[in-house]
Amino acid sequence: MNKLWIETANLCRHYKRGSSTVKAVDGVDLQIYQGEYLAIVGSSGSGKSTILNMLAGLDTPTSGTVHVEDIDLFKMSKKEIASYRADQIGMVFQSFNLIPHHTALYNVEMALFFDNTPRTERTQKAKAMLESLGLGERLDHKPADLSGGEQQRVAVARALVKTPTVLFADEPTGNLDQKNTNQIAELLSDLNQKGLTIVIVTHDLQFAKNSADRIIRMDYGKIVEVIKNGDRNESS
């Protein structure tokens, strides 16, 4: 078993909607190990993206804890959480979230803005990363000039260029056709093979089964099932 990297305990995220409370995440206990490929699946509104946001320090839990290597993430200052995102996390989103008025190269370079990488090195790294993902010809293209698959690969390049400890991917293939979905799936598997921890949120169970070491199925904010390496085990 690899080293435990992230652990949540009784993690809750509740929202007030008028007089009622929406329990987006409700008492989730989760462990993520280094080098693991974890998929969180569930229907829309099941709380899978909310968990991912809290693991990335983008969202704050209503209660419960997230420990990253034994450090309570939400006892850190805002600046420390930002550094955690800058240094250890790469994120990929369904809608790519590239800045439209910057080139592919600059979008990737921006990921290195916050870890004090020198400017020249920054450009070289970004260029190399894009070339490694087959986008060498698209460096100066703006997102609008790229296909969906290319945009997502730029987003992956941006997430990977800073050599993160973990890659959080929120529905990375949600906006892609089958061909591009397969390409991204293959890319993520390769990265995991190289030791990168991946946590992916998807509603596509088959995609998860094909890629992940472990699958967590969520419903109404709770983990309802944990599936390991293709074996189905009932979770409490």
Added chain:
Amino acid sequence: MNLRDMLHISVGNLRRMKLRTFLTASGVVIAIAAFVSMLSFGAGMQENVASEFNNLGLFNTMIVYQKDAEKEFPHDLQEKDTLSTNEPTKIKPLNNEALRQLSEIPGVSLAYPYESFTISVSIDDSIYNTEAQVLPQIAYKTKLHKTLLYGEHLGSDSSREILLTNQFIKEFEIAFPDSLIGKQLIISAKASSVDSGLYAIVKSDSFNFVNKIKEFDFDSLRNKNYVTNILKTEANDAVQRFIDGYMNRNEIISDTLTIVGILDNGIGSRTSTKPILIPMSIAEKFNSKGAGRGAMDFMSMMSSGQLDIFNQKAKPKSFSKITLNIDQGVMHKNVSDSVKALGYRPFSFAQEFEQIQKFFFYFDMGLGLIGLIALITASLGIVNTMVMSIIERKREIGILKSLGADELYIKLLFLTESAMIGTIGASAGIVFGWLISRLGSFIAQSYMEKEGVDAIELFTMPFWLVLTAFAIGLAVSLAAGYFPASKAAKVDPVEALRSD
């Protein structure tokens, strides 16, 4: 991320919104241009005054007066009236001793009195009734009396030369002043003397002596009050007759001198000279004979104890003011304090200029305030632009936060953008302000020339004004950007990433 990256991103964002940036910056341009042009006018006025003070040597000049009895010792005067005492006044006269003491004050390079006479001047066939002033030859080396319009200064204190001033030229409408240089001029004055005053007392008394004796009530001479009253009445009569005799002798004394130059008279009643300037030796000659003295001079001499009736040759010297020339760099306050300590009343042009500067400070503040109001209005444009920018770039803020940007970075990013608007606006505003001041100056000078007045530069743009305008433009832009930048920094990244 360094400043260069931040500037790169900010420039990119502003360039993408060219029209909005242009319009927002235009507000700042107009406000800064108004601020600069108005303060440029204030600075120009101040510089003109300072320049005039400097050219006339006023920064090196202090005038010393006697203290004003009514202002300085009102309590003493009231007591005198009620008690009818003969206590000596506490007012120190400005006499030769005062001149010596004042000239010994550290930092005073020259002290000379103000002496003048009422005289008649005869040039060619024309006679002018005017006033003459005495200045020591060394005083012509001071800035205050240095500027000649024609000719040269007096050769020495004993030279038989005379200077006219432009006031003389103006007063008597001399068409070709330079033609007077080298001409002979006769000055003459009515003289009054102590001996004529004494003669008047004796002459009158001899006429009334027998009648006066007859009027005495010898039985009442034992009464102290009666004697006191008699003596008082007789003394008053004697003084009145003395003054009449002193004033009415009116002997004419005169001298012939050569006109060597015409002096620029300066401005202001405190420093301007009389229309004619004579050497000290001539003044002494006129003085010894009581030339030009009036009743007021007499009373002044009496009150200051300067009139020595037993020495007819005594020269009563009590001056209305003494001018001090102060060394460059000497604190006027120190000299002023020394003058006060000696018991006199100083008037320092440098200290007066400080008051003028205070006025200009408030004047500039008023002008600056108008510019600032415009700038505050322009800052609302910046707030609006930045708020719009945040709404439009909410997703970008979310992306940057997901990449590791902290709140400070987001705040700085937006502050950089507002600072750039301020920088562009302030820089262009300074240029526009300068252009407006040039236009204003051109119009004003054209008008002055048309009116036959010497054209002066009304506007000036000192470096401090450029720096201040730039700093204010930048500061107001930063202040305007601070609220939107703080709002941007607090944007919830999850919500931002979901936004369109």
